[in-house]
Amino acid sequence: MTDRHELILTCPKGLEGLLLEEATALGLEESREQTSAIRGFGTLEVAYRLCLWSRLANRVLLVISRFPTVDAETLYQGVHAVDWADHLQPAGSLAVEFSGRGSGIDNTHFGALKVKDAIVDRLRTASGERPSIDKLDPDLRVHLRLDKGQAVLSIDLSGHSLHQRGYRLQQGAAPLKENLAAAILMRAGWPRIAAAGGALTDPMCGVGTFLVEGAMMAADIAPNLKRERWGFSAWLGHVPALWSRLHAEAQARAEVGLAKPPLWIRGYEADPRLIQPGRNNIERAGLAGWIKVYQGDVGDFEPRPDQNQKGLVICNPPYGERLGDEASLLYLYQNLGERLRQACLGWEAAVFTAAPDLGKRMGIRSHKQYAFWNGALPCKLLLIKVELDQFVTGQRGAGHEEHSQQQAPVEQARLSEGGQMFANRLQKNLRQLGKWARREGIECYRLYDADMPEYALAIDLYGDWVHVQEYAPPRSIDPEKAQVRLLDALAAIPQALGIPREKVVVKRRERQTGTRQYERQASQGEFLEVTEGGVKLLVNLTDYLDTGLFLDHRPLRLRIQREAAGKRFLNLFCYTATATVHAAKGGARSTTSVDLSKTYLDWARRNLSLNGLSDRQRLEQGDVMAWLEEDRGEYDLIFIDPPTFSNSKRMEGVFDVQRDHQVLLDLAMARLAAGGTLYFSNNFRKFVLDASLSERYAVEEISSETLDEDFRRNPRIHRAWKLQAR
Template sequence: MSTSVFFVTCPKGVEYLLEDELRTFGMTPIRNAPAGVWAEGALEAGYRACLWSRLANRVILHIGEIAASSGDQLYEGVLKVDWPEHVPASGSFKVTFLGQNSAIRNTQFGAQRVKDGIVDAFRAAGWQRPSVNPKTPDITISARLNRGRLSLGIDLSGQSLHMRGYRTDKGVAPLKENLAAALLMRAGWPDMAQEGGDFVDPMCGSGTLAIEAAMMALDLAPGRKREGFGFERWPGHQPDVWLELRQEAERRAHEGKQGRLPRIAGFDKDSRVISTAWKNIQRAGLEGVVHVECRPVEALVLDGEWAAKGLMLTNPPYGERLSERRELGGLYRALGEAAKQAVPGWRLGVFTGAPEFGRSIGLRSYKQYRLFNGKLPAQLLLFSVDEASEMVPHEPHEPGKLTPRIANEERAAMLRNRLRKNLKSVGQWARKQGIGCYRLYDADMPEYALAIDLYEDRVHVQEYAAPKSIDERSARERLAEAMVVIPEALNVDPELVVLKQRQRQTGTQQYEKQGASDEFIQVQEHGCLLKVNLKDYLDTGLFLDHRPVRHWIQNHAQGKRFLNLFCYTGAATVHAAVGGATRSLSLDMSKTYVNWARDNLALNSADRRKHRVEQADCMAWLAEKPASDECFDLIFLDPPTFSNSARMAGVLDIQRDHGAMVRQAMARLSADGLLIFSNNFRRFKLDADLEAEFEVEEVSASTIDRDFQRNQRIHRCWHIRHRA
């Protein structure tokens, strides 16, 4: 049997599901496209897709591709196609045209040029020309223009395949049938139905989800009740093949009703849509299989015996108007309570264009799928209805609270693509290096001025303060978009994303406590374990940009005495200890960070007698005369740019004071030792006299890892030695 190429269209976001479905029809997917899949297979597979696809909109038989950089070139290419093979001479056709370029600027012009080419091809061959019928044609020609090439095909479907024939009456905001099927597949309903599970939609509207669930469970072909298909008047149609497929569908429909039928029910508070749902159920031939009744979600009770496992799936209101959105928190909270009371042990799926209200349900979502309801971005949130998933319901509309929401899908898609690209490249590099936390994104796009860092399975997001020229409302809109995109693109629970606004700090603000979660997690870096806190402080306890400096210390600390000044949480000391330093002294003014540093050393089994951490004003300590036995082989000096802490004897200004600090540190350095001096003051200039007194080598370039290549000036670093 000869092989054909097909382009099968579907709702946006359903491409991967469709790809798997087409394989079951005997097709081999070639590549995915936005809202569609290219595949190859026998004509029978194309017929099977028309009859059985629960996800497709259209099945287009590809018949050729032509150059179409101009209207004339398009016309000449169309003229060369053997159209009598595809369009009956005495019949009618229409052209659907998608796409444009600099020469073909609207679809009406493009469609007209294709029509002209088809008609003139018949005339040139001496055939009677077919008529053009835009409403009820015998054949529909699909023309899709992309990058100067026009794909031509025969639409085998006729009407869109989402139109099963059972739904002539609609609810207020109905789901299309194939999108409903996609939600059921994503939620795992086909497997649940086979394993004896039941189904409930507590806000069923016109009943589409319940009807599609029943059709899947009973193995009913979606196209079984359609009146006709686009290929039935096509000259290449194979009636015998089609008849066998129709007979097979009827046989499977009969067999599907022989086993246990799942209980399938829908509820809605609106009696009018329940009336519509009953009519749809009757047209689908599912009386006695699907039950619907008028009942609000707050009063949901399941009567009789229901399976211990099943699926509750629903598409609640999105609240497009502000007045409606104020009511959503209560509705979603009631939905969560209804699920806990009525279907414990089941799975709950919520398809919503307002995913921020998912937190009002009171269950932790374990999976989120990004889809579209028409052009509206939406998400399918999946929950396990059990005690382990319970959480305190959270209302998103607290004063000043950011509500994640996409205002511009095209702009959000750019961020999504960038994050996925970075995750693939930088993430692979980090794994190979044994790095568990790294910077994924650093204001790569001007629209999103964010620093996004990964800490194992957590995400730390810092919003850089927007300049005064940027409208505050626009900045918050883009931040709200980012908070939708980030967890979806990185495939993490939104609960594991922490957002902070980063601003220029003065004094010790960057060290001051901002929260009280006391939530610490462990991360690993080049074989070292470190404690970080993503929520309570502006910084996390680990400066990611200094990772190469710490790694260098680890690789050169063997047998060395190590001094860490302004040690913060002691990460560099951990690396020195793991690298074999014989002893170390770490100093910091903050009691909090001194204790944190001790915890970090303990995590790595460092001997506290050999690796001491003490609370001290480093400037005052350096000013003291060193003890005769106090000498170090390796010193790390990384002071803040500015500090005026009340605990200090004076005020630290790195540009003014660094010369004295370096000299005082060098007084404690062994003759062949090394001082690593670093700071992050962007306008910093090293004291020229230091280069006259010591051997000074700037090594900044070698201390910038791959994840900070976009920000080469994030810090500067020098190696300083005594002159021989």
């Protein structure tokens, strides 16, 4: 075999340029970029150095043959022509990886099979001995790539991918691969900063990948120094003496590096479940003396107390996966920006993000951006110099003074023109509705309901919490513009209302079908106690699209409370039975509440218990229509607020309020006692009450009487009727 080989180094997409620089420094000659790879020439010593020292490559492939191929037979013959006895014993084990297509081969499994057959046939002995297949840990891993009618046949010297350093046995939900983390550190200038004795901190460190990779660079530790099994370990072309010398050199360099005073490297992680796994990874890497990890969120992380110490802040903020994550992510980026401006003046920062629009919300300009790929996800690396002339800030929003006194002084990121207009509207509404709410003793009310058409949100206040629902924009609206407006609005809400960002909950309200409005959106299980008309109610702002309390029905609930004394009350489609609680509080003789959902009946039970009203309150699980047909009770006061549609698995057929309301009301009126009252409401905007009902009952529409100040600007939020026997 020749001492100069063609070498191909594979890497994640976007790392080719960096890898080219690194490999050239390690001795690769005549190198050039390819897609997700670089190609060059070097000795076996260079190949070993690349395996040991490359922080960016996935694999180091040693090319042993290139040949044209037009079909499966020429592929087989080209592989068979190689003298495989130079590479593998007949009794050895083999794995084949095949990529590309063409030359009549469109199935990679079939291509790999032809390569395997050619190698096995060439090595088969007279006694029938032949290599076995071992996909996990073979003696020889062969790679063949089809490229425009040419087969490139290589031996994989790395074995398992080089990004698998061996220290990260525990990881978080969506970690960066080690070589991508190393590339980000390189682009961020960490080698330069480390050489000058700078510090490194990651305020969202997860299991510590940035920290470990950064410490290995600073301590001159070869990234794969601790790897014991290589692709060349059982390769017949392997030169153990050469490898031993290079490995000993790397070991000596690591010992010298670790003997130096360690740099200041710190990580902070909000999730307590990741702290110990992170520390375990650091321990396995042999860097416990260099790296410290603490529990804390973005607002807690501290740079080194020595004010002369500068360095690099690096982080990979989490990616949103649920509806409503826009708010938490926006506020996370804003908190990060505030912390950088407040505590890291003179430092450099690198933020790796799949949402560069959110990066713009940090209030600091990035002076350079690099495109990367995290798997199939396009990402940007934002490089920032934390200097005063890079800040994009403005004054705090009005109404923020009280909250601002609780924090170290720091300017808020400046709102966009649209965001400031939105903030002004919120403050105007808050002045008007807040005065009304305080006078009426109301703590939960709607502050904003798409008042400005371009900001299609409903914003409700629940005490000191804000519940935001984004109405899904029509398809005619550019999704990017809609997203920018949403972020503008979310940035404005805390500033305009003077509330902490963590008390803003965001959901997206699509057009609902069936029971989707009742489906669980999350599983935090956190309930907030609120008061209304002298009763206490539990709301859940996070787990469902609706919160458990329909704010627009407040006047109707209070009317029921006033009229309930001594009466038998029936609540159909009761949801969380808030109207039942009001009726019981108003002195109802008994209450019966019916709903199909066990979840909401359990919630109803908690609402009643919270008010000490568990006695004489009956909760029934069932399909309302079927229940009414079987029930023989008599009730003095009935409330019905059905969904527009319902198609639960527990009921037969589908309930359609427009189609079925006449039958529903006839069944319910049959249960109404003489002199009794039935209140019927629904929020289907195209609803038309069946005219024949007025021929049988006294029917009065009371919609305008059931709208409080916070819903008068949206009179179509619901319609309501009062029915009595003639």
